[in-house]
Amino acid sequence: MHLINLLALLFQAAGPAAAGSILFSGGTIIGFKAATDSTPESLDVVRNGSVLVTDDRIAGVFSGAAPADQVPEGTETVNISKKIITTGFIDTHKHGWQTAFKTLGSNTSLPDYFNRYGEFATEGLLTADDVYLGQLTGIYEALNGGVTTILDHAHHTWSNATSQAGLKASIDSGGRIFWAYAFHHIANFTVAEQVANFRDLATKADFEGTPTTLGVAYDLFGPNPDLEEVKTVMGLVKEFNASVITTHSLQGPWGYDNSPEDVSNLGYLNISTPIVFSHASFLTATGATLLRSTNQYISITAESEMHYGHTHPVSHLIQDQASLGIDTHFTYSSDILTQARLWLQSTRRKLYAEVLGRWQIGAHNPMSVNQAFLLATRNGGLALRRDDLGVLRVGAKADLVVWDGTSPALLGWNDPVAAVILHASVADIEHVLVDGKFRKRDFKLVDKTYPDIQAKFLASAERIQNVLIETPLPVLNGSFLSGYPYADPLRVDVQRGAGDAYGEQFLAEQI
Ligand SMILES: *[C@@H]1O[C@H](CO)[C@@H](O)[C@H](O)[C@H]1NC(C)=O
Ligand SMILES: *[C@@H]1O[C@H](CO)[C@@H](O)[C@H](O)[C@H]1NC(C)=O
Ligand SMILES: *[C@@H]1O[C@H](CO)[C@@H](O)[C@H](O)[C@H]1NC(C)=O
Ligand SMILES: *[C@@H]1O[C@H](CO)[C@@H](O)[C@H](O)[C@H]1NC(C)=O
Numbered sequence: 052m053h054l055i056n057l058l059a060l061l062f063q064a065a066g067p068a069a070a071g072s073i074l075f076s077g078g079t080i081i082g083f084k085a086a087t088d089s090t091p092e093s094l095d096v097v098r099n100g101s102v103l104v105t106d107d108r109i110a111g112v113f114s115g116a117a118p119a120d121q122v123p124e125g126t127e128t129v130n131i132s133k134k135i136i137t138t139g140f141i142d143t144h145k146h147g148w149q150t151a152f153k154t155l156g157s158n159t160s161l162p163d164y165f166n167r168y169g170e171f172a173t174e175g176l177l178t179a180d181d182v183y184l185g186q187l188t189g190i191y192e193a194l195n196g197g198v199t200t201i202l203d204h205a206h207h208t209w210s211n212a213t214s215q216a217g218l219k220a221s222i223d224s225g226g227r228i229f230w231a232y233a234f235h236h237i238a239n240f241t242v243a244e245q246v247a248n249f250r251d252l253a254t255k256a257d258f259e260g261t262p263t264t265l266g267v268a269y270d271l272f273g274p275n276p277d278l279e280e281v282k283t284v285m286g287l288v289k290e291f292n293a294s295v296i297t298t299h300s301l302q303g304p305w306g307y308d309n310s311p312e313d314v315s316n317l318g319y320l321n322i323s324t325p326i327v328f329s330h331a332s333f334l335t336a337t338g339a340t341l342l343r344s345t346n347q348y349i350s351i352t353a354e355s356e357m358h359y360g361h362t363h364p365v366s367h368l369i370q371d372q373a374s375l376g377i378d379t380h381f382t383y384s385s386d387i388l389t390q391a392r393l394w395l396q397s398t399r400r401k402l403y404a405e406v407l408g409r410w411q412i413g414a415h416n417p418m419s420v421n422q423a424f425l426l427a428t429r430n431g432g433l434a435l436r437r438d439d440l441g442v443l444r445v446g447a448k449a450d451l452v453v454w455d456g457t458s459p460a461l462l463g464w465n466d467p468v469a470a471v472i473l474h475a476s477v478a479d480i481e482h483v484l485v486d487g488k489f490r491k492r493d494f495k496l497v498d499k500t501y502p503d504i505q506a507k508f509l510a511s512a513e514r515i516q517n518v519l520i521e522t523p524l525p526v527l528n529g530s531f532l533s534g535y536p537y538a539d540p541l542r543v544d545v546q547r548g549a550g551d552a553y554g555e556q557f558l559a560e561q562i
């Protein structure tokens with residue numbers, strides 16, 4: 052090494068973290084206030100304030116200008132006058148590898164999904180390169196939309212190579228990915244091989260020093276679990292201190308239980324590892340009590356539960372142990388902001404309807420924008436048992452979003468929380484940082500290789516889409532896996548006159 056480089060390095064190391072500090076100055080901050088003896092925790096709005104980031108953490112939140120003696124020399128200043136700065140959104144349920152299916156599932160139901168797009172139906176369809184490209188572009192879509200943390204239920208674990216590819220893409224994205232390795236019963240990769248693969252990935256620890264961590268996904272807790280297999284999987288969780296466990300939980304007519312009761316009966320619910328139950332559509336009162344007493348969370352994927360029909364009849368009653376997720380981003384957007392808005396308004400509708408059902412008039416709005424904001428941010432952090440995620444306060448991770456407060460959509464805003472939750476869109480997101488590093492800057496993803504990644508992804512997606520277009524749609528009659536019969540929902544028609552004008556899917560086979 053040249054002496055001059057060495058000196059520069061030494062200087063950097065000795066100086067007050069010069070290269071690593073950024074000051075966002077003169078904007079509106081949606082901060083976070085911890086609980087006190089007399090007040091619950093809450094959002095804390097600071098106007099005309101500054102946020103200092105040093106390395107991967109928030110080092111200061113100031114009302115007005117940051118005091119000069121607290122700003123390290125060499126700090127880069129970003130003027131956020133008239134803008135809003137918030138913590139990043141947290142998505143607690145996604146399958147990042149599915150990007151290549153984009154727009155193919157516009158009218159799928161959940162049984163369609165299982166037969167066509169799920170981890171079992173698509174085994175063998177994607178190469179390791181396909182998984183890498185789908186996972187990376189899927190995460191970039193999320194980062195672009197202000198999602199800084201994702202719990203990825205990674206069920207692209209069909210081989211050593213596809214597993215490794217999804218993990219590598221997660222790391223390369225720079226996002227904060229809780230990459231949860233799925234152990235599952237598939238055709239050509241036994242659970243024993245998956246265990247060896249998991250050990251390999253955990254031991255190599257390529258994620259070390261990055262925001263990505265290794266978790267576990269498992270959908271066979273109940274009914275009728277294989278006790279030996281559960282023990283093996285939970286043994287890995289303990290041995291490698293997995294950052295999270297996640298499971299698809301439906302219950303009710305769907306079967307596919309993986310309920311809090313199931314996990315509790317196995318003796319694994321009240322553990323220090325966070326467990327996220329995605330959907331929990333038909334959670335029982337007992338299950339809800341168990342979640343509260345063990346401090347485990349569900350992930351409400353508002354849009355997928357409406358799109359596919361699993362629905363969420365009771366989820367509004369357990370929002371104190373809930374977070375928000377995306378699920379299958381190939382069928383709709385990848386940003387948690389849209390989920391928060393859909394969930395907020397559909398919850399309001401449900402609770403108003405209860406009053407109207409008694410022939411009474413709702414006098415107050417049942418859910419506030421602050422609650423929706425917390426669900427999309429803080430509660431995701433709590434679901435992952437990470438007090439330093441989903442909050443903008445000193446000491447928290449510097450996962451941040453800057454919103455353009457003068458965009459056509461936001462112009463005239465007064466309450467910044469309402470501005471974000473009810474008026475903003477992805478188009479208004481100017482900067483996104485994860486772990487103190489810009490991932491989107493001046494409305495653009497910073498990765499200079501993104502155009503090249505896009506080109507490779509498009510070639511991969513074309514091949515995969517062509518295969519699916521040529522595969523006949525599943526015929527769903529008789530009963531679902533749970534034994535409950537299929538039935539047709541009323542198909543509604545927006546066109547006058549007789550006949551089924553449901554329409555076609557406009558899919559082109561690409562050459
Ligand atoms: C914002 O704070 C700065 C520094 O304290 C001050 O100079 C400026 O006048 C303030 N602007 C507004 C609009 O209050
Ligand atoms: C920050 O930007 C605003 C315009 O958006 C400008 O009026 C102001 O002078 C800038 N502040 C500094 C310190 O450059
Ligand atoms: C499993 O491997 C066999 C042999 O290589 C192959 O024919 C089959 O298509 C594979 N099945 C899946 C689901 O990938
Ligand atoms: C997959 O990885 C495991 C663990 O490193 C190894 O034992 C096994 O041979 C690998 N399988 C293949 C097909 O390469």
Ligand SMILES: *[C@@H]1O[C@H](CO)[C@@H](O)[C@H](O)[C@H]1NC(C)=O
Nearest residue numbers: 264291292293294295435436
């Ligand atoms: C396990 O990981 C958590 C963070 O996910 C950390 O707080 C804890 O110290 C780790 N425990 C051990 C024994 O390494």
Ligand SMILES: *[C@@H]1O[C@H](CO)[C@@H](O)[C@H](O)[C@H]1NC(C)=O
Nearest residue numbers: 320321322323341343344345
């Ligand atoms: C969970 O475990 C803790 C000890 O780790 C214990 O104090 C608590 O009572 C347990 N809760 C339930 C519901 O079992």
Ligand SMILES: *[C@@H]1O[C@H](CO)[C@@H](O)[C@H](O)[C@H]1NC(C)=O
Nearest residue numbers: 525526527528529530536537
């Ligand atoms: C299901 O559909 C297939 C093909 O349309 C038909 O042959 C079969 O009789 C149907 N089964 C039931 C139970 O309706």
Ligand SMILES: *[C@@H]1O[C@H](CO)[C@@H](O)[C@H](O)[C@H]1NC(C)=O
Nearest residue numbers: 158159160163553554555556
């Ligand atoms: C979705 O739309 C396509 C095109 O109209 C149709 O062939 C298919 O049956 C539809 N699928 C479902 C589940 O309705």
Ligand SMILES: [Zn+2]
Nearest residue numbers: 204299329378
């Ligand atoms: Zn899912």
